[in-house]
Amino acid sequence: MERELTLVVNGERRTVRVAPDTPLLYVLRDDLGLNGPRFGCGLEQCGACMVLRGAEAVTSCRLPVSEVGTAAITTVEGLASDGELHPVQRAFLELQAAQCGYCSSGMLISAAALLWRKPHPTDDEIRAALDGNLCRCGSHTRIVRAVQRAAQLMWEVEA
Amino acid sequence: MSGAASGSGSGWGSTRGRASFFGEPTTALDDRLAIAPDGHVTAYCGKVELGTGVRTALAQIVAEELDVPLDRVHMVLGDTGRTPNDGYTAGSMTIRRGGAALREAAAEARSALLDLAATHLVAPREALMVHDGTVSVRDDPACAVTYAELIGGRRFERTITGKAPTKSAADYHIVGIPAPRVDLEAKFTGQPAYVHDLRLPGMLHARVIRPPSPSATLEALDDSALRDATASGDVRVVRRGDFLAVVAEREFAAIRAAERLRPTWRATAQFPPFADLHDALRQSPTADQVVAEHGDVTAALQHAARRLEATYFQPFQAHASAGPSCAVADFRDGALTVWCSSQGVFALRDAIAELVELPPERVRLIHMEGAGAYGHNGADDVAADAAVLACELGRPIRVQWSRADEFAGEPKGPAMVMEAIGGLDANDTILAWEYQAWSPAHGNRPRAALDLLAGQLTRREVPTPRAFFGGGDRNAPTDYIVPNTRVTMHWLPREPLRTSSLRSLGGAANTFANESFMDELAAAAKTDPLEFRLRHLTDPRAHDVLRAAARRGDWGAPLPAGEGRGLAFARYENSEAYVAAVAHVRVNVSTGAIHLLQVTVAHDCGLIIDPDGVRNQIEGNVIQAASRALKEEVRFDATGVTSLDWQTYPILTFSEVPEVVIELIDRPDEPSVGAGEPATVTTAPAIANAIYAATGARLRQIPFTPERVLAALRPTGPR
Ligand code: FES
Numbered sequence: 001m002e003r004e005l006t007l008v009v010n011g012e013r014r015t016v017r018v019a020p021d022t023p024l025l026y027v028l029r030d031d032l033g034l035n036g037p038r039f040g041c042g043l044e045q046c047g048a049c050m051v052l053r054g055a056e057a058v059t060s061c062r063l064p065v066s067e068v069g070t071a072a073i074t075t076v077e078g079l080a081s082d083g084e085l086h087p088v089q090r091a092f093l094e095l096q097a098a099q100c101g102y103c104s105s106g107m108l109i110s111a112a113a114l115l116w117r118k119p120h121p122t123d124d125e126i127r128a129a130l131d132g133n134l135c136r137c138g139s140h141t142r143i144v145r146a147v148q149r150a151a152q153l154m155w156e157v158e159a
Numbered sequence: 160m161s162g163a164a165s166g167s168g169s170g171w172g173s174t175r176g177r178a179s180f181f182g183e184p185t186t187a188l189d190d191r192l193a194i195a196p197d198g199h200v201t202a203y204c205g206k207v208e209l210g211t212g213v214r215t216a217l218a219q220i221v222a223e224e225l226d227v228p229l230d231r232v233h234m235v236l237g238d239t240g241r242t243p244n245d246g247y248t249a250g251s252m253t254i255r256r257g258g259a260a261l262r263e264a265a266a267e268a269r270s271a272l273l274d275l276a277a278t279h280l281v282a283p284r285e286a287l288m289v290h291d292g293t294v295s296v297r298d299d300p301a302c303a304v305t306y307a308e309l310i311g312g313r314r315f316e317r318t319i320t321g322k323a324p325t326k327s328a329a330d331y332h333i334v335g336i337p338a339p340r341v342d343l344e345a346k347f348t349g350q351p352a353y354v355h356d357l358r359l360p361g362m363l364h365a366r367v368i369r370p371p372s373p374s375a376t377l378e379a380l381d382d383s384a385l386r387d388a389t390a391s392g393d394v395r396v397v398r399r400g401d402f403l404a405v406v407a408e409r410e411f412a413a414i415r416a417a418e419r420l421r422p423t424w425r426a427t428a429q430f431p432p433f434a435d436l437h438d439a440l441r442q443s444p445t446a447d448q449v450v451a452e453h454g455d456v457t458a459a460l461q462h463a464a465r466r467l468e469a470t471y472f473q474p475f476q477a478h479a480s481a482g483p484s485c486a487v488a489d490f491r492d493g494a495l496t497v498w499c500s501s502q503g504v505f506a507l508r509d510a511i512a513e514l515v516e517l518p519p520e521r522v523r524l525i526h527m528e529g530a531g532a533y534g535h536n537g538a539d540d541v542a543a544d545a546a547v548l549a550c551e552l553g554r555p556i557r558v559q560w561s562r563a564d565e566f567a568g569e570p571k572g573p574a575m576v577m578e579a580i581g582g583l584d585a586n587d588t589i590l591a592w593e594y595q596a597w598s599p600a601h602g603n604r605p606r607a608a609l610d611l612l613a614g615q616l617t618r619r620e621v622p623t624p625r626a627f628f629g630g631g632d633r634n635a636p637t638d639y640i641v642p643n644t645r646v647t648m649h650w651l652p653r654e655p656l657r658t659s660s661l662r663s664l665g666g667a668a669n670t671f672a673n674e675s676f677m678d679e680l681a682a683a684a685k686t687d688p689l690e691f692r693l694r695h696l697t698d699p700r701a702h703d704v705l706r707a708a709a710r711r712g713d714w715g716a717p718l719p720a721g722e723g724r725g726l727a728f729a730r731y732e733n734s735e736a737y738v739a740a741v742a743h744v745r746v747n748v749s750t751g752a753i754h755l756l757q758v759t760v761a762h763d764c765g766l767i768i769d770p771d772g773v774r775n776q777i778e779g780n781v782i783q784a785a786s787r788a789l790k791e792e793v794r795f796d797a798t799g800v801t802s803l804d805w806q807t808y809p810i811l812t813f814s815e816v817p818e819v820v821i822e823l824i825d826r827p828d829e830p831s832v833g834a835g836e837p838a839t840v841t842t843a844p845a846i847a848n849a850i851y852a853a854t855g856a857r858l859r860q861i862p863f864t865p866e867r868v869l870a871a872l873r874p875t876g877p878r
């Protein structure tokens with residue numbers, strides 16, 4: 001049975017009418033019209049559907065929307081602020097760190113969460129943090145470099 | 160196999176009965192290029208973007224040849240209603256063929272514009288120059304006219320003769336300069352970028368429920384668990400023949416309904432026991448074809464001082480795109496439009512028209528990107544699913560395959576068996592090389608309704624066995640100088656699993672066999688594998704890539720115990736890019752675990768259009784091919800595929816990917832050839848050879864799992 005639920009997505013309160021067991025992914029894509037979170041497996045195995053819940057990167061493909069509560073949800077659409085792309089987005093662009101790009105939003109979300117946790121990660125820490133994000137195109141080495149570059153960009157901003 | 164209905168054939172907008180691999184390109188300039196009143200250029204190409212930056216590379220070619228800024232060029236790709244039919248986007252030929260057609264068109268347009276400008280400025284053509292879409296008189300730059308003023312909004316009415324002068328590579332200032340891809344910002348910021356993101360007003364969501372194998376039949380259908388949802392109209396069950404789907408306003412309702420529907424399938428497919436796959440392939444009836452022969456291999460093998468034999472195995476592998484296939488279809492006013500990520504929208508248009516019984520003129524296919532496909536994945540089949548449902552229901556339909564749908568339904572990269580027999584003479588030079596491969600078809604792209612899963616299920620028919628086998632022999636012949644050789648393909652008209660093209664087709668398996676065998680011969684000759692290869696090659700470009708890879712990959716430098724380096728070389732398709740790879744591995748001899756530390760690639764694909772794009776391609780090829788070599792194998796039981804998710808079909812993860820070191824060799828005076836596949840083929844053999852160098856274990860079966868490493872280390876163990 002459908003129910004009215006209020007979510008906080010990309011800084012805005014959004015009210016939706018959905019079956020409460022609907023996974024967050026479909027609410028974000030189908031009710032709120034977002035594209036960033038992508039369907040990759042629906043099994044919590046690939047990371048394509050990742051979003052930030054607070055500052056933590058989580059998969060959204062099996063997370064019932066009713067369990068989200070008022071936690072702030074951020075998708076790649078909401079990473080930019082004041083019209084300026086987030087450092088991870090700028091770094092991924094600068095390094096052209098994608099091929100098909102289908103995995104990219106999950107990677108960007110994972111990377112953003114990592115850099116909040118750990119502003120200066122080593123390559124191994126980046127690899128470990130992104131291990132739950134699959135990339136079939138083999139963009140891995142570029143993505144690692146892009147995350148390093150993003151760390152630099154964030155640091156430049158702070159300095 | 161009958162093709163789709165044939166049309167009048169009066170130009171590319173109409174239909175031909177046969178959708179060929181190469182398409183039916185146009186010679187009318189206006190079909191390729193248009194200049195708007197504001198000076199923007201639109202170029203049309205039937206090729207599609209596969210997530211490799213093709214859109215950008217093609218736009219660069221047009222901008223270069225036409226002398227306009229890159230950001231003024233807009234590419235329209237793969238739309239049966241708008242673009243010429245340039246055949247499939249496959250085989251690394253996008254830049255070469257699509258690019259060549261656009262280059263000629265742009266050169267023709269530039270030439271036409273110079274004619275117009277000469278009249279307009281009352282100056283001889285030779286006195287004119289072009290900069291950023293403005294033609295001026297060289298000695299009087301104020302005397303100028305823009306492309307927009309010359310032709311903006313009007314047609315060229317001119318034929319592409321192929322005779323208009325094109326620039327020489329030395330004059331390029333756009334091609335060859337890394338250009339940021341035009342699509343990435345949208346993808347990184349969540350703008351609509353894929354067919355998955357297309358939402359039409361009134362669109363319904365559908366899921367298909369398929370039997371374990373296409374030849375199974377639907378015996379009974381229990382929809383009791385869905386009764387409430389169907390009664391309230393939230394969910395509809397659609398059945399046509401054995402084609403079964405659920406449709407709902409809400410995507411999650413469709414997903415749940417698909418899980419709750421209980422079909423009973425009668426499976427007739429008899430797959431061979433998984434463990435006997437390769438024997439089954441070898442014992443199947445085949446059509447045999449000698450694809451290369453010179454000298455007298457039989458006699459030479461008899462006279463050889465030393466003779467070596469080895470058999471290699473390639474499993475079924477999946478494209479395993481990161482996003483399962485998706486399509487949207489809309490049927491209204493008697494015409495069907497399908498948005499999908501097919502690599503061959505023209506051929507698929509004909510197949511779908513036949514399937515839904517519409518004249519091809521009433522069917523339009525528009526390419527939108529999917530997740531990277533690397534060949535023929537589920538994109539065509541999902542488009543057919545959406546088409547059938549849209550015609551049935553008269554509402555726009557979005558079909559999203561599940562992860563399991565994709566693994567089960569996508570055509571697989573074929574399993575193969577490769578056997579090599581070699582003979583060395585007294586000086587340890589190769590005297591004879593006999594090669595045989597058993598291979599199902601590598602090219603099964605749809606041309607007719609029965610080539611599509613939806614066609615087989617709605618009609619309850621299976622397609623007749625193939626008569627066309629192209630692709631499995633790719634790189635079956637080597638480029639080594641061997642006086643006596645014979646290469647024989649044993650083609651399998653029927654295969655246990657539905658197969659089609661996967662990146663490099665037979666190139667990966669054949670090069671794995673050939674380059675492993677080359678290493679085995681070098682070992683028998685007690686010669687350094689680099690030295691041994693160089694001795695059997697005369698082409699300087701082959702020497703250059705091998706030496707470059709060896710230099711960058713520290714070939715010959717000492718390593719700790721348990722580590723090794725392996726080398727592999729190929730000229731892709733024996734006529735395209737030259738590539739050499741050095742893999743560096745560490746093997747744990749007690750567990751069999753392989754740690755792939757680094758892969759170094761030297762790559763010569765002629766003139767380089769976009770160096771950063773080529774590097775990105777090579778990195779992708781190497782990592783994906785390493786994943787295929789180390790981990791990937793589609794498993795199945797008697798009735799169907801059992802590798803249905805990322806746990807049962809694991810791929811390489813971040814902590815497992817190697818460093819990739821790349822040396823590009825630019826050849827400005829050689830034609831540009833594709834970079835989308837070559838570095839795939841050398842990866843597996845380089846790794847196998849590295850494992851041998853590290854441990855003495857010779858791995859002849861892909862994937863190189865720890866169990867196989869341990870078995871190879873045990874001298875008396877199974878193969
Ligand atoms: S779609 Fe959620 S993890 Fe794959």
Ligand code: FES
Pocket residue numbers: 098099100101102103104134135136137138139210481530531
């Ligand atoms: S870029 Fe295609 S899946 Fe990662």
